[in-house]
Amino acid sequence: MTIVTRVPRGEARARLLAAARSLVRHKGFAATSVDDLCAAAGVTKGAFFHHFPSKEALGVALVQDWTTTTGAMFAAHPYNSLPDPLDRVFAYIDLRRQLLDQPIPEFSCVAGTTVQEAYESSPPIRQAAAESIGSGAEHVRPHLVAALAAHPVPGVTAESLAQLFQVAVQGGVVVAKALDTPTPAREAFDHLERYLRLLFDRPPT
Amino acid sequence: MTIVTRVPRGEARARLLAAARSLVRHKGFAATSVDDLCAAAGVTKGAFFHHFPSKEALGVALVQDWTTTTGAMFAAHPYNSLPDPLDRVFAYIDLRRQLLDQPIPEFSCVAGTTVQEAYESSPPIRQAAAESIGSGAEHVRPHLVAALAAHPVPGVTAESLAQLFQVAVQGGVVVAKALDTPTPAREAFDHLERYLRLLFDRPPT
DNA sequence: AAGACAATACCAACCAGTTGGTATGTATTC
DNA sequence: GAATACATACCAACTGGTTGGTATTGTCTT
Structure with missing residues (x-):
């Protein structure tokens, strides 16, 4: 029985922004993919595009x-x-x-x-x-x-x-x-x- | 009958570097694709990878x-x-x-x-x-x-x-x-x- | 207080297009 | 004729983005 620790509800957006800040600082914006961001934030793509209409929108928010x-x-x-x-x-x-x-x-x-x-x-x-x-x-x-x-x-x-x-x-x-x-x-x-x-x-x- | 003006033999490398300089200045390195570079230089991918073993190698040469x-x-x-x-x-x-x-x-x-x-x-x-x-x-x-x-x-x-x-x-x-x-x-x-x-x-x- | 209902927040699977890179062939030059 | 300098065709992996769905939350009614 595997316990999957999920990201608590309501934190996805903040975690995506935090992940973006770190990844962009390390790799730059273009080299940071949406998949990278979701993986680093422990969140799925659905969550990403629920909070941000596009990758560019996340860039602005970041x-x-x-x-x-x-x-x-x-x-x-x-x-x-x-x-x-x-x-x-x-x-x-x-x-x-x-x-x-x-x-x-x-x-x-x-x-x-x-x-x-x-x-x-x-x-x-x-x-x-x-x-x-x-x-x-x-x-x-x-x-x-x-x-x-x-x-x-x-x-x-x-x-x-x-x-x-x-x-x-x-x-x-x-x-x-x-x-x-x-x-x-x-x-x-x-x-x-x-x-x-x-x-x-x-x-x- | 279409006359395709080809890049003269021997210029491909120099033209790729010139294209890279311009594209990188405008879009950055990661956002510049190998296809972009070849199109801007008027050269095919074969020429690209003949002169540079990888995109990274072109970056170094650039x-x-x-x-x-x-x-x-x-x-x-x-x-x-x-x-x-x-x-x-x-x-x-x-x-x-x-x-x-x-x-x-x-x-x-x-x-x-x-x-x-x-x-x-x-x-x-x-x-x-x-x-x-x-x-x-x-x-x-x-x-x-x-x-x-x-x-x-x-x-x-x-x-x-x-x-x-x-x-x-x-x-x-x-x-x-x-x-x-x-x-x-x-x-x-x-x-x-x-x-x-x-x-x-x-x-x- | 309980149930109905709609919004919100999220997930898993999928999609078409693009990515860097390769395999193979052909025209030139030395 | 062998190396050089390309061109063409192709590929697996990844890209940003979409789909249809589910679980959770608040809100309104009774």
């Missing part, structure tokens, strides 16, 4: 889910409550560096990985990735706005700096994957911090 | 071909012959910005795009991408070495700066694809130039 969960994670982090805005920026960089203390697939960005494949082949997924990257920039932009208000730097906007953070994050993932080491990503954040300290005339304490 | 052609393009560029090393670095940044005056797929990096998908699924391709990224850093690293020799900056190495360039290039592509505009990539290079001018005490002329 990126949106990524946006909200990472958004919640950053929003809840104590760095947001430091009194000085520039300290908040530096604490954000620290947090970013801490995230690199994980295996590479674990710190790679779902939106960034997916958009490379979806840029032309799936406008909806690209759109979701755009919102994700934009929302990600919002984790530093307000602090940069406040810091620049207290200490203006000619020719430098909070928006372009916030996007520079995103470029560093995404580029860090790509280079880390290529060289198979998080070091270049970490050092990119070191340079970013040094750049900001020079811009804002705030030498390391 | 990345290697990318490394050599881009390497030759940068090596031949006049920025290398400027007298001052830091001027060479700034001219390299200018060149990088010029490359952004193209449609996004045209300036996206084949190695960077591919490695995201191949990181775990294909060690040989990942290895080729590692060599490509490493070789790419060599287009600035010597100039940074010379610039730092003339004007040392405590705590800053030419190697980590060269890798920062790679992070900016790769991150620029990802963010540009996500937001569907080259602006963040361009501004990342602006910030990079400003950072270097601060580090080397070389205000804009």
